Amino acid sequence: MPHHNTYGEDIITLQDAKIVQKNFTVLSHVNLHIKRGTFCYLIGKTGSGKSSLLKVLYGHLPLKEGNGEVVGFDLQKLRASDIPNLRRRLGIVFQDFQLLTDRSVERNLRFVLEATGWKDKNLMDDRINEVLDSVDMKTKKHKMPHELSGGEQQRIAIARALLNHPELILADEPTGNLDPETSNDIMNLLKKVSLERNCAVLMATHDYHMIQNFPGEAIKCEDGGVKVMNTVELFE
Numbered sequence: 353m354p355h356h357n358t359y360g361e362d363i364i365t366l367q368d369a370k371i372v373q374k375n376f377t378v379l380s381h382v383n384l385h386i387k388r389g390t391f392c393y394l395i396g397k398t399g400s401g402k403s404s405l406l407k408v409l410y411g412h413l414p415l416k417e418g419n420g421e422v423v424g425f426d427l428q429k430l431r432a433s434d435i436p437n438l439r440r441r442l443g444i445v446f447q448d449f450q451l452l453t454d455r456s457v458e459r460n461l462r463f464v465l466e467a468t469g470w471k472d473k474n475l476m477d478d479r480i481n482e483v484l485d486s487v488d489m490k491t492k493k494h495k496m497p498h499e500l501s502g503g504e505q506q507r508i509a510i511a512r513a514l515l516n517h518p519e520l521i522l523a524d525e526p527t528g529n530l531d532p533e534t535s536n537d538i539m540n541l542l543k544k545v546s547l548e549r550n551c552a553v554l555m556a557t558h559d560y561h562m563i564q565n566f567p568g569e570a571i572k573c574e575d576g577g578v579k580v581m582n583t584v585e586l587f588e
C-alpha cells in the first residue's frame with residue numbers, strides 16, 4: 353500500500369530525488385521537506401524544472417531515483433491505479449484554469465465530485481456552495497466559464513481544487529494569465545485558504561512583483577538542482 357499515513361510534519365518529502373523528462377535529467381539530488389500548512393513558492397528561470405517537479409509530485413512523471421512522499425503516498429511505489437487516489441488528496445491549479453467550457457460553474461464542480469465518488473445530491477450541493485462561498489463566487493454558480501473574467505475563472509479553479517478538502521495545493525503559475533491586480537487577488541485567496549484550512553500550497557511562479565509583494569519561503573530550481581531560500585534574499 354503506497355498510502356502509509358506515516359508522514360508527521362511533512363506534507364512533501366523528497367530525498368536525493370531525480371526529476372527526469374524523457375531521457376533528460378532536469379533536476380538531481382533534490383532534497384525537500386515541506387511542512388503541513390506551509391505556503392511555499394517554486395521559482396527559477398524558464399526551463400529550470402518547476403513544472404517537472406510539480407508533475408512528479410502529482411504523479412504525472414515517475415520519480416526516477418531517490419525517495420519521495422506526498423500527502424502520505426510513497427512516490428517510488430506509486431502505481432497507475434494509485435494516481436487517482438493521490439490526485440483526490442491534492443488540489444491542483446494551472447495557469448490556464450482548465451475548466452470544462454461546455455458546462456456551468458456548478459456543473460464543473462459537480463463533475464469533479466461525481467468523478468471522485470460523491471453520491472448524495474444534497475451533500476454535493478452543500479459542498480459546491482461552501483467552496484464557491486470561500487472564493488466569493490456564490491453568485492456565479494450558473495454562469496458558463498466564457499461568461500467569467502480570467503480572475504473569476506481562476507477563482508472557480510481554486511474552488512474546484514478545494515472540493516475534497518486537500519491538505520496540499522499544487523499551483524503551476526496560477527497567476528500567469530492574469531493582470532497584476534487580479535494576480536494579487538488570487539494570491540490573497542491562496543494565502544487565505546492556506547491559513548484557514550492549514551493547507552500547504554506549493555506555487556510555481558515567474559512573477560517577481562508578486563513575490564516582492566508577498567514575501568515568503570521559496571524553493572529555487574537552478575543549475576539542475578534546488579535550493580531552499582526566503583524570497584527576501586532575492587531583492588537584497
Ligand SMILES: Nc1ncnc2c1ncn2[C@@H]1O[C@H](COP(=O)(O)OP(=O)(O)OP(=O)(O)O)[C@@H](O)[C@H]1O
Nearest residue numbers: 373374376378396397398399400401402403404405
Ligand atoms: N514533455 C517533455 N519532454 C521532454 N523534455 C521536456 C518536456 N517538458 C519539459 N521538458 C524539458 O525539461 C526542462 C524543464 O522544463 P519545465 O517545464 O519543468 O521547466 P519550468 O521551470 O517549469 O519552465 P517554465 O517556467 O517555462 O514553465 C526543460 O529543459 C524542458 O525543455
